Amino acid sequence: MGVNGYGTIGKRVADAVAAQSDMTLVGVTKASPDYGVEAAARRGYDLYAAVEDRAGEFAAAGVDLTGTLGDLLDAVDVVVDCAPSGVGERNAPVYEAHDTPAIFQGGEDAAVAETSFNARGRFEAARGADAVRVVSCNTTALSRLLAPLDETYGVEKARVTLVRRGGDPSETNRGPINDIVPDPATVPSHHGPDVNEILPDVAVDTAALKAPVTGMHTHSVNVTLETDPDPAAVRDLLADEDRIFLVPEAAGIDGAGALKEYAADAGRPRGDLWENCVWEESISLTGRDLYLFQNVHQEADVVPENVDAIRAMTTDVDAAESAARTNETLGVGLESRLGDDGPARAELTADD
Numbered sequence: 219m220g221v222n223g224y225g226t227i228g229k230r231v232a233d234a235v236a237a238q239s240d241m242t243l244v245g246v247t248k249a250s251p252d253y254g255v256e257a258a259a260r261r262g263y264d265l266y267a268a269v270e271d272r273a274g275e276f277a278a279a280g281v282d283l284t285g286t287l288g289d290l291l292d293a294v295d296v297v298v299d300c301a302p303s304g305v306g307e308r309n310a311p312v313y314e315a316h317d318t319p320a321i322f323q324g325g326e327d328a329a330v331a332e333t334s335f336n337a338r339g340r341f342e343a344a345r346g347a348d349a350v351r352v353v354s355c356n357t358t359a360l361s362r363l364l365a366p367l368d369e370t371y372g373v374e375k376a377r378v379t380l381v382r383r384g385g386d387p388s389e390t391n392r393g394p395i396n397d398i399v400p401d402p403a404t405v406p407s408h409h410g411p412d413v414n415e416i417l418p419d420v421a422v423d424t425a426a427l428k429a430p431v432t433g434m435h436t437h438s439v440n441v442t443l444e445t446d447p448d449p450a451a452v453r454d455l456l457a458d459e460d461r462i463f464l465v466p467e468a469a470g471i472d473g474a475g476a477l478k479e480y481a482a483d484a485g486r487p488r489g490d491l492w493e494n495c496v497w498e499e500s501i502s503l504t505g506r507d508l509y510l511f512q513n514v515h516q517e518a519d520v521v522p523e524n525v526d527a528i529r530a531m532t533t534d535v536d537a538a539e540s541a542a543r544t545n546e547t548l549g550v551g552l553e554s555r556l557g558d559d560g561p562a563r564a565e566l567t568a569d570d
């Protein structure tokens with residue numbers, strides 16, 4: 219497969235694909251010969267020009283290219299488009315011209331693909347598809363949370379407030395710098411309808427803000443269930459989800475900064491958190507109303523989803539097996555030894 223757009227998401231998807239024994243990363247593309255080319259070179263990834271007219275910039279910078287986007291498309295059985303939001307849609311005709319199935323990201327409108335994708339909530343719809351859209355980080359996290367709740371208890375209505383990061387750490391041109399703003403000011407935000415691209419029968423209203431932070435998004439979640447389980451049962455249900463990390467109260471992790479530090483200490487590449495991070499002590503019920511807080515690492519949580527989307531499109535591997543393979547190769551499924559289910563100190567290994 220190939221990655222068209224070796225940026226924040228693209229470089230992570232490239233590494234995740236390269237780690238799969240049943241996949242081959244043929245190469246990646248960039249539009250400009252900036253520092254990202256060194257990351258690709260260190261990993262031995264063949265580099266292609268995303269924009270043919272700009273290939274000369276690479277030669278001028280002394281950067282060797284293997285070819286252009288067209289060459290890459292002719293060499294792969296699927297391309298993962300990780301271009302900036304809205305650019306993927308412009309790339310779609312090129313993929314079609316090369317008869318190369320494509321995976322798009324959440325910055326594209328749902329109409330760019332035959333189906334939106336989330337391994338937990340909507341896997342089979344991507345089987346054999348020519349165009350699939352992996353929903354964005356927020357929608358990925360909400361789909362992972364609402365799918366087991368709806369399956370087990372029924373969801374009467376979900377209401378979520380999203381406090382989104384203003385931009386990624388490397389994006390110095392974004393904000394807000396000194397404000398917290400409704401974004402969009404209209405309610406509901408686009409996130410609810412995006413969740414319905416994955417879980418069409420779940421009623422969910424979302425309201426979104428942007429804050430002057432870069433590390434992670436934070437969700438304040440309220441779900442009215444159709445039954446009234448006890449909090450321990452909900453906790454156990456979420457604990458069984460490999461892509462949900464229950465942050466134990468005893469760990470003293472109080473926000474994104476500590477979460478990212480925890481991930482780095484755990485040896486995660488780039489300090490990435492592929493999992494939803496749910497504060498365990500926040501899980502509470504008032505009658506049928508469930509409440510919890512979760513953090514979302516926007517740069518990372520869509521990465522295992524892209525790997526599973528490739529399998530859904532190009533193989534007959536089922537959802538459970540694909541997720542198990544992806545989780546095993548990447549090491550998805552954080553558990554703190556300070557939590558009830560965590561490995562005892564004696565069981566911890568250097569890889570934990």
Ligand SMILES: NC(=O)C1=CN([C@@H]2O[C@H](COP(=O)(O)OP(=O)(O)OC[C@H]3O[C@@H](n4cnc5c(N)ncnc54)[C@H](OP(=O)(O)O)[C@@H]3O)[C@@H](O)[C@H]2O)C=CC1
Pocket residue numbers: 222223224225226227228247248249250251252254268269300301302303304305306309323324325326354355386516517520
């Ligand atoms: N960042 C995030 O938090 C998340 C992003 N997404 C989605 O993922 C997608 C990518 O976002 P992100 O990784 O942040 O973007 P970045 O800006 O970090 O990376 C975009 C990459 O695309 C390359 N590029 C530029 N123009 C083209 C083109 N015409 N064709 C192909 N590649 C091109 C850029 O090359 P160069 O660097 O050389 O200019 C860069 O490598 C978007 O749809 C976004 O909405 C989804 C979830 C979270």
Ligand SMILES: O=C(OP(=O)(O)O)[C@H](O)COP(=O)(O)O
Pocket residue numbers: 303324325354355356357382384385409516
């Ligand atoms: O928050 C995100 O998308 P979403 O809010 O549309 O779910 C992604 O992190 C991409 O966000 P950006 O388009 O502000 O970089």
